[in-house]
Amino acid sequence: DVIKKICGNLLAGKNFTLPGLLFIDTPGHHAFTTLRKRGGSIADIAVLIVDVNEGFKPQTYESLTILKQYKTPFVIAANKIDAISGWKKVDGIYTQRLAEQHSAARSLLEEKIYEVIGTLYDQGLKADIYTNIKDFSKNVAIVPISAKTGEGIPELLMILVGLAQRFLEESLTVERGPGKGTVLEVKEETGLGTTVDAIIYNGVVRSTDKIALGTRDKPIVTNIKALLKPKPLDEIRDPRERFDSVEEVHAACGIKIAATNLDDVVSGSPLRVVTDENLEEVLKEIKEQTELSIELDEEGIIIKADTIGSLEAITKEARERGIKVRKAEVGHVAKRDVVESSASTDPLHRAIIAFNVRILPEADEELKSTDVKVFREDVIYTLMEDYEEWIKKKKEEIERARREEFVHPGMIRFLPEYVFRVSHPAIIGVRVLAGRIKAGTKLIKEDGKVVGTIKSIQSEKKSLEEAMQGQEVAISVEGATVGRQIKGGDVLYTDIPEGDAKKLKEMDVLTLDEKDVLNKIIEIKRKTDRFWGM
Structure with a gap:
């Protein structure tokens, strides 16, 4: 009507x-x-x-x-x-x-x-x-x-x-048998304790019934204490009297159920009215439906969500984006989740995606002493975008750290007007034409011969760890004598070990100028070893 x-x-x-x-x-x-x-x-x-x-x-x-x-x-x-x-x-x-x-x-x-x-x-x-x-x-x-x-x-x-x-006419049949529903939300209500809000989509639920519901561990069976429907807004005078108690409800409807032992019930789990005849079958059905159909990896991130459905949706989205998942659970972020995540050998896996859940106080405290990153949102799309942005920055950070482990391509010109000492060590002025130079790096000439090792770098009487493209600095070179191994105007290159050259090519972290210098060094090396760097 x-x-x-x-x-x-x-x-x-x-x-x-x-x-x-x-x-x-x-x-x-x-x-x-x-x-x-x-x-x-x-x-x-x-x-x-x-x-x-x-x-x-x-x-x-x-x-x-x-x-x-x-x-x-x-x-x-x-x-x-x-x-x-x-x-x-x-x-x-x-x-x-x-x-x-x-x-x-x-x-x-x-x-x-x-x-x-x-x-x-x-x-x-x-x-x-x-x-x-x-x-x-x-x-x-x-x-x-x-x-x-x-x-x-x-x-x-x-x-x-x-x-x-x-x-939908064929599928929309009315049944009068034991009620079937889905838990929407588990919440605390003043004067009622823990309650569940549920949708009953089939059958009948009575206030005298026993119901079975899914929890994090195994299905539970409990007695209904009250079936509650919200009062019309104009009838609510006292916040403590927001509901009317009813004897029974028929599908399809929304209902609040007060019962015992509801604390561990999982949102999204099935709700079934049980009888002596169907108890075993119902418990088996609920167990099957609350078991996560999620494939996990040995290594990966941790996902925590508020419902089974949310968890499966996020994990599916993660899979489609190529993100590995080692653990997926319904519930708030606990200390054990942080500890597990921090134990990951891959720093890119030290992350927890938390959808519509809280970070428990103990977990929050544990986070302060780890490098675990937690992403909390109530929109899956935003969670994934934030995580992928973090991954991008984290990879760049790791690559920068790894770069420091290798000798980098550098090309310098000996400025003839700046000879401060001829030998033991030779101290000369140079301009960095491309790439970078660091203390401890060997230098070679265009014929591939080693002329010496950079002992130190200075600029305006200050010691430097490295000098970058465009800088003019003074360097001390152990093993070189001006006029013999090196002369004013010479172009010198950093002597890169073959393994470092291969790694730098694979990592793709060099600038275009650095790549040009690396290719020149490879060309020099291949004059004596044509397979060098392959």
Whole structure:
């Protein structure tokens, strides 16, 4: 009756057997990763809301990915048409309202809708305004709406009713047997203790029933103390009396359940009414559904999430990005997670991805004495982007540190006007033409002969560890005599060991000028060993 009242003439003369629609409004990915039913989403159909003015956001793409993953049929609600410049509220269906708009407002909305269509096309989906669609099984319907003015809401309901009636009728059967549901959230309620918020999608749950639920370890069976439904807002006088106690509930509905031993129940786990006859079967089913279908690696990062579905979604995303995962668990970040992560031999694996969970105080304290990085977010896309950005910077940091282990390519010119000592050691002025020079590095001439070893580097009476391209410095060279091994104007090169040359080529960390110098040194070396550096 409510649907008919809202839709008005849109459903006039049409009969439908759908008993009703249960809407679950949950943020971002949660609607689908938390609500699992035999490996898929509990949602029979979904409404993906897009701000028509701003287009797709990271969480929109995330929800879209999950909808596709679970093969959940959905409709796009292009919201906030009232915010289109020049838009005026007009009664009637979309085509009538559009015709009454100023041409500029009409063009702007159509442009925004085309952008949504284009984005969906890029994601491999065909979409169009619902009025243009003939086959709803092959196209995603877009319904322009305004949650503020109510425009488009009747059409959105009409589309949902039609799709449910047409494509879901066979699967939408009403059962009177023991209730089946999914845990949405586990939370503490004043005066009630630990409770679970659940969606009952099949059967009946009574206040006298026993229920089985999934925990981190194994399924538990507990007695229901109370079935609670929120009171209408206008009836709530005291925050402690926000709920009405009911004797039984029928699918499909949302319900809060108060019971004993709920502390370790996992969000996203199955909830089943148990009897003496089905107990063994139910416990087996819950155990199977709460076991993670995640393949782990011997080495990798640690992932912690708030629900089973979230955990699987994040791990799947990590896999697709080539990220190795050694541990994936539901729950907050604990001290043991930090200790495990810090023990990783690969510094790139000393990271914990924490989705919608807290860092416990002991873990926070442990983090202060380790190099473990924790990424906390409630949007999977952002988590992955942040982690990959950290990986990029960490690799650069590691490469810079590794570079210091090798002799680097450097090319210098002996400035003839700067001879401070002829020998023991020779002290001369040089200009670094390319690359870098460091104390302790041997120097060679263009014929490949070693002329000596740089003992020290100075500039303006200050000692330097190294000198870079463009600098003019004084160097002391042990083993060289000016006028014999070296002469003014000579171009000298750093004598790079063959192993260092190979590593530097593999690492790809040199600048273009450094690469040119390295190639020149390789050319010099191959005058006496044609396979040098290969």
